[in-house]
Amino acid sequence: MERSRWYKDAFFYQIYPRSFCDGNGDGIGDIRGIISKIDYLKDLGINAVWLSPVYKSPNDDNGYDISDYRSINPEFGTLDDFKEMLEKMHKSGIKLIMDFVGNHTSDEHEWFIKGSKDKDSKYHDYYFFKEGKKNGKKPHNNWTSFFAEGAWNKLETGEYYLKLFSKKQPDLNWDNPLVRKEMKDILRYWLDLGVDGFRCDVITIISKQEGLPNSKRILPILRGGEYYINGPHVHEYIHELNKDVLSKYDCMTVGESVMITPIEALEYVKEENEELDMLFSFEHTDADGWFHIKWFLRKFNLIRFKKTLTKWQNTLIGNGWGSLYLENHDQPRCLGRFGTSEKYPYASSTMLATMMYFQFGTPFIYQGQEIGMRNISLELDEYEDIETANFYKIGRKLLFTKKYLMKAIHLKSRDNARTMMQWDKTNNAGFSKVKPWFIVNKNYQDGINVLDEENDPDSILNYYKKLIALRKGNKIVRDGNYIEYNKQSNKIYCYSRSLNNKTLLIIANFKGKDINYKLPKGFNNKDLEVLLTNYKEQLVNKDMVTLKPYQVYVLSI
Numbered sequence: 001m002e003r004s005r006w007y008k009d010a011f012f013y014q015i016y017p018r019s020f021c022d023g024n025g026d027g028i029g030d031i032r033g034i035i036s037k038i039d040y041l042k043d044l045g046i047n048a049v050w051l052s053p054v055y056k057s058p059n060d061d062n063g064y065d066i067s068d069y070r071s072i073n074p075e076f077g078t079l080d081d082f083k084e085m086l087e088k089m090h091k092s093g094i095k096l097i098m099d100f101v102g103n104h105t106s107d108e109h110e111w112f113i114k115g116s117k118d119k120d121s122k123y124h125d126y127y128f129f130k131e132g133k134k135n136g137k138k139p140h141n142n143w144t145s146f147f148a149e150g151a152w153n154k155l156e157t158g159e160y161y162l163k164l165f166s167k168k169q170p171d172l173n174w175d176n177p178l179v180r181k182e183m184k185d186i187l188r189y190w191l192d193l194g195v196d197g198f199r200c201d202v203i204t205i206i207s208k209q210e211g212l213p214n215s216k217r218i219l220p221i222l223r224g225g226e227y228y229i230n231g232p233h234v235h236e237y238i239h240e241l242n243k244d245v246l247s248k249y250d251c252m253t254v255g256e257s258v259m260i261t262p263i264e265a266l267e268y269v270k271e272e273n274e275e276l277d278m279l280f281s282f283e284h285t286d287a288d289g290w291f292h293i294k295w296f297l298r299k300f301n302l303i304r305f306k307k308t309l310t311k312w313q314n315t316l317i318g319n320g321w322g323s324l325y326l327e328n329h330d331q332p333r334c335l336g337r338f339g340t341s342e343k344y345p346y347a348s349s350t351m352l353a354t355m356m357y358f359q360f361g362t363p364f365i366y367q368g369q370e371i372g373m374r375n376i377s378l379e380l381d382e383y384e385d386i387e388t389a390n391f392y393k394i395g396r397k398l399l400f401t402k403k404y405l406m407k408a409i410h411l412k413s414r415d416n417a418r419t420m421m422q423w424d425k426t427n428n429a430g431f432s433k434v435k436p437w438f439i440v441n442k443n444y445q446d447g448i449n450v451l452d453e454e455n456d457p458d459s460i461l462n463y464y465k466k467l468i469a470l471r472k473g474n475k476i477v478r479d480g481n482y483i484e485y486n487k488q489s490n491k492i493y494c495y496s497r498s499l500n501n502k503t504l505l506i507i508a509n510f511k512g513k514d515i516n517y518k519l520p521k522g523f524n525n526k527d528l529e530v531l532l533t534n535y536k537e538q539l540v541n542k543d544m545v546t547l548k549p550y551q552v553y554v555l556s557i
């Protein structure tokens with residue numbers, strides 16, 4: 001069928017269901033809660049939702065460990081609730097994509113239960129079970145996992161299995177055609193129910209080098225990555241999903257990638273390759289980390305940040321499609337992170353959003369981003385996330401100080417993004433009538449909540465609404481080219497988007513002070529109209545713009 005490629009005009013909102021809204025009063029967000037907020041989503045102006053996993057799961061990794069791909073976790077509701085949500089979203093003009101976690105299952109999935117017990121079971125070949133070395137004392141190779149521990153776990157049978165995330169997330173063996181068939185059946189099942197596509201969890205690591213050879217990397221950080229990141233058959237397998245299933249529906253896919261360059265990304269998203277529609281990459285979130293390892297803190301550097309974004313823009317425009325985001329359920333809150341300051345919450349949040357979402361690609365916002373939700377600082381034992389706990393353990397083993405580790409956790413723990421959505425000033429921020437499964441940030445009482453912001457015309461929320469409305473349907477933002485100016489400035493990010501003689505110039509101040517910015521060549525003495533700015537002051541002259549702290553302008557020429 002001819003696909004409409006509706007995603008090119010979509011503005012996405014990511015829902016992390018546990019923390020979004022509790023409909024039945026047990027302290028855990030759920031589908032009825034989401035249904036009760038569809039009007040809110042519609043009013044915000046978004047027209048697509050990415051829903052993090054709601055499948056049956058023992059929640060070792062909050063749903064990214066699936067024990068049954070075809071049923072809804074009872075904590076979240078029933079399949080009927082799901083169908084009702086989907087229908088109501090569609091009626092409100094909102095598409096819904098699910099999270100497809102295909103690299104691994106839960107160890108409580110029946111495939112794993114059967115395969116781990118019985119070497120003769122067909123399910124034994126669904127995973128990577130291997131005899132140990134040195135009389136079974138050592139695993140098959142020296143790989144390490146994403147969650148800061150070894151990549152193997154030993155079973156009572158004496159066999160080990162590969163798990164690139166937690167012990168309860170065994171990796172599936174995609175070289176087995178039966179596994180690929182199962183995966184295609186699952187995609188088809190949800191598409192037939194009417195969902196509009198998938199965010200594909202770590203899809204770029206599904207193909208592992210045959211034999212799972214020892215890694216030559218010395219540091220215990222993603223050791224083995226050279227044998228599975230963009231592994232040998234990954235393009236073949238994704239193309240197979242596309243050809244046999246995805247291409248038969250008017251759906252969209254966004255793949256989560258791991259350590260990827262824009263050139264490598266193109267191979268997944270070039271339309272003629274018939275694989276995925278776009279990828280999430282992480283390079284720009286590395287602006288305050290080293291070598292893709294977020295825990296190695298470094299100071300944000302605007303020049304480096306701009307360079308990364310520009311490189312991705314220039315590679316993708318004209319050749320493929322991209323995604324734009326500042327936050328998700330694995331990332332800390334953006335306010336105060338990307339060169340901005342919590343001293344200027346309104347200006348900082350709105351500047352970042354404008355800087356990001358006028359670029360080329362499909363925009364994604366994460367729940368709470370639109371009201372300027374903040375990070376949390378907890379004691380170690382108050383954190384919920386498995387990655388955080390494991391990181392601390394290995395960090396101590398590697399002799400990092402407690403002080404450094406806690407600083408890194410405060411800045412980077414995934415739990416920063418997993419506090420309850422702040423709806424109003426009532427108990428538990430209106431998320432639930434009872435104490436929620438995890439922290440509610442107390443600042444909901446200080447105006448950081450949906451209701452207060454709806455009533456304040458100058459709130460972050462109302463700015464997001466304006467921004468979303470302006471972006472949607474704007475052909476220049478959708479299809480225009482991209483040129484960056486004053487690349488060496490460590491204060492200003494300036495770029496233009498042009499299409500058919502119409503241009504938008506975006507100028508963002510990343511400093512907490514006034515800046516006079518000389519317009520780039522070619523923009524002097526032109527008729528400039530301010531399409532959007534985050535201050536009442538609009539100081540635009542013939543060749544000079546004055547920006548207040550964290551002010552941003554979108555000028556139309």
Ligand code: TEU
Binds near residue numbers: 061064146165330
């Ligand atoms: O994340 C993949 C991934 O690369 C992360 O584990 C990343 O290393 C980490 O979050 C950085 O802090 C996806 C999901 O988004 C994540 O929530 C899951 O835990 C993971 O896959 C396993 O399914």
Ligand code: CA
Binds near residue numbers: 022023026028029
């Ligand atoms: Ca609930």
